[in-house]
Amino acid sequence: MVISLSTIYDIAKRAGVSPATVSRALNNQNIVKEETRKKIHKIAEEMNYSPNFLARSLVKKQTNTLALIISDITNPFFTTVARGVEDYASQRGFNTIFCNTDENVEKEKLYVNLMLQRRVDGIIIASCGSGNNLGDIKNRNLPLVLVDRTFSVNNGWDSVVGDSEEGAYLLTKHLIEVHHHKKIAVISGPPVLSTSQDRVRGYLRALREYHIQENSEWIISGEFKENFGYQMASKFLQYSGVKPTAVFAGNNFIAIGIIRAAREMGIEIPGDLALVTFDDLEMASYTCPFLTVAKQPAYTMGSMATEFLLQRISGEKIREKRIVVLQPEIIIRKSCGCIP
The missing domain is CATH 1.10.260.40 (lambda repressor-like DNA-binding domains)
Incomplete structure (x- = not known):
């Protein structure tokens, strides 16, 4: 028919x-x-x-479409951010295009250009780079909001992020104050990212506050991925010399890699090695609550970023850039050595 x-x-x-x-x-x-x-x-x-929505958009000069560019859609944190964006946007008559960069700067550049060609009304981005890919967005005066990650110079864009430094500080402080660890390693993400920098900075702040000597070999930055956590943990757990007694993982995927490496080497967590991390694994926390985490309000992060973006799109007179820093919730479970 x-x-x-x-x-x-x-x-x-x-x-x-x-x-x-x-x-x-x-x-x-x-x-x-x-x-x-x-x-x-x-x-x-x-x-x-x-x-005919295309014809309508040409008349109104608005497509009622937003773009969300994130670095890893398989990460439950970003999945929840995306849900917050989509829910808020759809309730207000906007569609959302999801773009996953896999922490690849070239892929991010491709998506930015594609979204400009699609004439989206605005972009929300968790960038995997230093912001160099966003020049065309600035030149076209297209509304943009940064989520989760910022830049040293953000060109006046609004941003909604979690307090990575404070969360890292509180997790490391817990290992020191409650469990008396002094040999603590950190495995974090790409050094160019603000989240990686802030989490290492929070870790160091706790060490210095308790007058604990830093060990440069135990401060590792690279990728927010499971395999990176596995490789780095395998390396320092095989040291013939002094080994860390606790690890702060920069995100949940790194923590999973550390757990995998420890199990293969017969190292028990938390008996032989305490572990804390950023970002929760929702399903795992229900079925087998184990990881001590700094849980970020990911859904709120996504919905608030969308609210800011739609306000910019509508032409509301907001002169100053808005920077919202949301506090993480520290959830104590077994991996640090506590028995909740």
Whole structure:
């Protein structure tokens, strides 16, 4: 069965009104009488009318479409951020295009260019680089909000992030103050990222506060990935000399890699090695609560970033850039040595 799509001219002819009246009725404008509006909507439904959103966007110069560019959609943290973005946007009549960069700067550049070609109304991004890919967005004056990650110079963009430094400080402090660890390693993500920098900075702040000597071999930056955590943990756990008694993992994937390396080497967590990390693993926390974490309000992060973006798109007069830093929740479980 072939269904032909009708135009507003077909509907106008059948309803006995002008095409302009049909357009106003379908856009629910108050100047059309209620009886006429209902009649037109009924006819449109009967005739399988489908609005031409591309044409509408050209007239309004707005596509009602946002782009969310994130670094790893498989990470439950970013999945939850994405849900917050999509929920808030859809409730306000906006669609969301999801782009996953896999922490690849070239892929991020490709997506930025593609979204500009798609004429999205605004972009929310958790960038995997230093911001060099975003020049065209700035030049076109396209609304953009940074989420989770910022830059040293952010060109006046709004940002919604978690307090990575404070979360790292509190986790490391817990290992020192409650469990009396002095040999603590940190495995974090790419050194170019603000989240990686802040988490190492929080870790160091706790060590210095308790006058614990830093060991440069135990301060490791690289990737927010499971395999990186596995490789780095395998390396320092095989040291013939002094080994760390505790590890702060920069994110949940790194923590999983550390657990895998420890199990292969017969090292028990937390008996032989204490472990704390950033970001929770929701499903695992329900079925087998184990990891002590700094849990970020990921959903709130996503919805608030979308709220800021839609305010910019609507033309609200907001002169100053807004920087929101959300506090993490420290959840104590077994991996640090506590028995909740």
